Amino acid sequence: MAASKKISAPVEKKINTWSGRFSEPVSQLVQRYTASVSFDRRLAEYDIQGSLAHARMLAATDIIGADDLAAIQLGLDQIREEIRSGEFVWLLELEDVHLNIEKRLTALIGDAGKRLHTARSRNDQVATDIRLYLRASIDDIVSLIHAMQQALLDLAEKHTDTVMPGFTHLQVAQPVVFGHHLMAYFEMLKRDVERLSDCRRRVNRLPLGAAALAGTSYPIDRDRVAQELGFDGVCENSLDAVSDRDFAIEFCAAAALIMTHLSRLSEELILWMNPSFGFIDLADRFCTGSSIMPQKKNPDVPELVRGKTGRVNGHLVALLTLMKAQPLAYNKDNQEDKEPLFDTVDTLIDTLRIYADMLTGVRVNREAMYKAAMRGYATATDLADYLTKKGLPFREAHETVAQAVRFADDSGRDLSALTLPELQQFSPLIANDIFAVLTLEGSVSSRNHIGGTAPAQVSAAIARARKCLS
Numbered sequence: 001m002a003a004s005k006k007i008s009a010p011v012e013k014k015i016n017t018w019s020g021r022f023s024e025p026v027s028q029l030v031q032r033y034t035a036s037v038s039f040d041r042r043l044a045e046y047d048i049q050g051s052l053a054h055a056r057m058l059a060a061t062d063i064i065g066a067d068d069l070a071a072i073q074l075g076l077d078q079i080r081e082e083i084r085s086g087e088f089v090w091l092l093e094l095e096d097v098h099l100n101i102e103k104r105l106t107a108l109i110g111d112a113g114k115r116l117h118t119a120r121s122r123n124d125q126v127a128t129d130i131r132l133y134l135r136a137s138i139d140d141i142v143s144l145i146h147a148m149q150q151a152l153l154d155l156a157e158k159h160t161d162t163v164m165p166g167f168t169h170l171q172v173a174q175p176v177v178f179g180h181h182l183m184a185y186f187e188m189l190k191r192d193v194e195r196l197s198d199c200r201r202r203v204n205r206l207p208l209g210a211a212a213l214a215g216t217s218y219p220i221d222r223d224r225v226a227q228e229l230g231f232d233g234v235c236e237n238s239l240d241a242v243s244d245r246d247f248a249i250e251f252c253a254a255a256a257l258i259m260t261h262l263s264r265l266s267e268e269l270i271l272w273m274n275p276s277f278g279f280i281d282l283a284d285r286f287c288t289g290s291s292i293m294p295q296k297k298n299p300d301v302p303e304l305v306r307g308k309t310g311r312v313n314g315h316l317v318a319l320l321t322l323m324k325a326q327p328l329a330y331n332k333d334n335q336e337d338k339e340p341l342f343d344t345v346d347t348l349i350d351t352l353r354i355y356a357d358m359l360t361g362v363r364v365n366r367e368a369m370y371k372a373a374m375r376g377y378a379t380a381t382d383l384a385d386y387l388t389k390k391g392l393p394f395r396e397a398h399e400t401v402a403q404a405v406r407f408a409d410d411s412g413r414d415l416s417a418l419t420l421p422e423l424q425q426f427s428p429l430i431a432n433d434i435f436a437v438l439t440l441e442g443s444v445s446s447r448n449h450i451g452g453t454a455p456a457q458v459s460a461a462i463a464r465a466r467k468c469l470s
């Protein structure tokens with residue numbers, strides 16, 4: 001809006017929101033206790049967007065006049081600018097974002113401002129605001145997950161033949177390639193995106209029109225508002241529309257799972273960076289030192305991701321608990337939905353942004369990974385499979401190999417370092433072709449089916465993943 005057209009009105013300091021019905025004002029403590037403006041002001045843009053759509057519908061259905069609509073639009077545009085520039089004065093006395101904006105609108109444009117709330121309640125208004133906010137947040141989060149998936153793919157691509165020990169029970173189990181290990185996280189994140197997209201469909205419904213709880217006697221056009229705001233449809237029961245926050249709970253559940261996945265990866269990065277593993281190093285910008293031990297380089301960022309997962313899980317439990325005993329319809333309890341939800345979104349966004357960057361700075365020590373895979377008889381299963389393919393029942397093969405491992409262990413060598421006659425003591429089925437099977441490379445290459453760790457399969461998985469991201 002051009003500065004010359006700016007409407008001027010002083011900020012009213014004396015406020016009496018509930019007027020005639022009340023004989024005494026609330027105490028300052030109660031005012032602070034019940035107010036949400038300190039945190040719900042971040043919904044302001046969505047509140048204005050919702051109000052504009054509502055006002056246009058009111059005018060289109062002749063519930064308010066065209067002149068009122070024009071004034072409301074001018075006033076709300078100006079308020080949006082005031083908020084963006086930081087000059088808007090937020091008042092605790094006005095409780096929440098909705099009343100702050102409405103009061104300012106009335107100060108700027110007079111009676112037309114008072115007409116905006118026709119056929120509406122803060123109950124359907126706030127439910128609409130949160131849904132608009134959450135829809136935008138989901139879209140941001142999905143893009144950030146995609147960026148992290150790209151980073152995983154780029155790293156995995158460089159390591160389709162980097163052998164490392166695969167673990168079960170954190171004990172060396174079978175060799176895998178590092179790219180395969182990373183692609184496991186790609187799959188987890190893929191499901192996370194699916195969950196968010198599914199949740200988005202239920203977020204994207206319009207509560208406005210439900211008014212306080214029962215609907216409204218005005219001839220409103222809900223579909224029009226839904227369409228203007230980009231919703232897929234309207235909430236079909238007014239009581240449900242103003243009271244349930246299941247869409248936010250679902251989102252928090254999806255967020256908790258994302259953080260859980262990132263926490264698992266963090267735990268691995270921390271282990272791998274420990275000198276006893278020495279598999280990777282993280283770029284210095286994600287680590288800190290110790291104030292007492294000069295040699296230390298601590299993986300603070302992954303540790304914090306692991307820690308912050310607890311807080312996001314906590315928000316999910318907070319929202320479930322918030323909802324569990326609420327009778328229909330709206331209750332003030334619902335005001336408590338915002339901080340957990342906002343903090344979940346903020347934590348997730350920061351974590352994902354930092355993670356994509358951190359993955360690009362991972363330095364891999366191939367030799368350390370290879371050496372670790374050589375310890376722990378990672379190809380024992382390959383020897384058992386070899387014997388089984390030559391006709392020995394698998395359970396017998398399992399026992400035969402257990403004895404060979406014991407022998408190798410006693411002589412301090414890997415299975416592949418035993419001589420042919422040594423191996424043949426355990427089974428006459430063993431021939432010279434066994435050595436191709438007992439090497440780490442032979443072992444990973446033999447798992448050559450979709451989902452297996454053979455380098456060719458990992459490359460194919462990366463290619464499929466790139467296609468699904470583009």
Ligand code: ARG
Pocket residue numbers: 036040096122123126332334335336
């Ligand atoms: N600040 C309130 C919230 O976040 C807005 C709705 C208040 N409605 C009411 N009837 N007190 O839920």
